[in-house]
Amino acid sequence: MTDDPNRSSLRQQATALREAAAKAGARAAVPTCPEWDVLGLVRHLGRVYAMVGHALTLTPEDSRPRPDSPPRDFDAALNWMEERLAELDRQLAEDSPDRVVWSFFPGGSPRSWTRRMAHETAVHRLDAEYALSNGAPDTGAAVFDPEFAADGVDEFLTVLLGVGHDWSGERMTGRLLFHAVDVERAWLVTFEAGRLPTVRRSHPTDFREESPQATVTGAADAVYRRVWGRPSTAALSGDHELAGLVSGR
Numbered sequence: 001m002t003d004d005p006n007r008s009s010l011r012q013q014a015t016a017l018r019e020a021a022a023k024a025g026a027r028a029a030v031p032t033c034p035e036w037d038v039l040g041l042v043r044h045l046g047r048v049y050a051m052v053g054h055a056l057t058l059t060p061e062d063s064r065p066r067p068d069s070p071p072r073d074f075d076a077a078l079n080w081m082e083e084r085l086a087e088l089d090r091q092l093a094e095d096s097p098d099r100v101v102w103s104f105f106p107g108g109s110p111r112s113w114t115r116r117m118a119h120e121t122a123v124h125r126l127d128a129e130y131a132l133s134n135g136a137p138d139t140g141a142a143v144f145d146p147e148f149a150a151d152g153v154d155e156f157l158t159v160l161l162g163v164g165h166d167w168s169g170e171r172m173t174g175r176l177l178f179h180a181v182d183v184e185r186a187w188l189v190t191f192e193a194g195r196l197p198t199v200r201r202s203h204p205t206d207f208r209e210e211s212p213q214a215t216v217t218g219a220a221d222a223v224y225r226r227v228w229g230r231p232s233t234a235a236l237s238g239d240h241e242l243a244g245l246v247s248g249r
Contacts, residue, residue: 056095126225144224150180175214177212
């Protein structure tokens with residue numbers, strides 16, 4: 001799988017993340033992930049890359065792969081993260097893109113894992129940059145390519161929103177519209193009590209007759225940050241509590 005643009009995005013985002021993490025230092029707090037310092041963030045990414053490398057060798061019927069244990073020394077953890085990423089990139093380059101493999105989300109394959117890792121790394125790149133800036137909002141943090149950001153919104157809403165959360169206990173109902181204005185793309189999320197949310201994606205004009213209870217509007221970059229629960233300039237109108245049902249993982 002040598003022609004997937006998400007492979008190059010993964011490498012690009014990982015390089016930027018490492019640079020920000022190294023500058024911030026091991027003990028810098030990560031304001032967007034309060035449970036971590038930068039060392040914890042780096043160890044998490046390395047562990048994730050290693051876990052995905054194992055996942056690519058498993059079938060959907062296998063048990064969840066056990067994460068490897070990364071070093072606790074900061075420089076060693078940075079190097080270990082890079083080594084795990086290099087090994088993962090080699091596996092992805094050599095693999096058949098649509099081969100069925102283990103995943104925690106529907107449709108696990110080398111292609112879908114490449115997409116997942118590109119966005120996992122991009123979001124945590126933001127976290128590293130916020131750590132470097134002590135949470136300041138105007139430090140020149142990454143502005144993502146609109147198509148990449150829109151794909152990240154799409155992945156979160158159509159693949160991940162129903163994963164890892166028990167929707168059977170949710171009682172809120174309503175419709176939440178996301179509109180990425182620079183790529184003219186929109187997603188309408190419908191919540192029904194006790195059921196998995198449903199998502200429709202289309203051109204924004206296709207939703208003109210809808211009356212959502214809440215709307216999130218902005219550039220794809222801003223909407224991307226919003227769905228992942230990171231600081232965002234996207235505008236929110238309507239029911240803030242309903243919109244809070246989509247707030248990252």
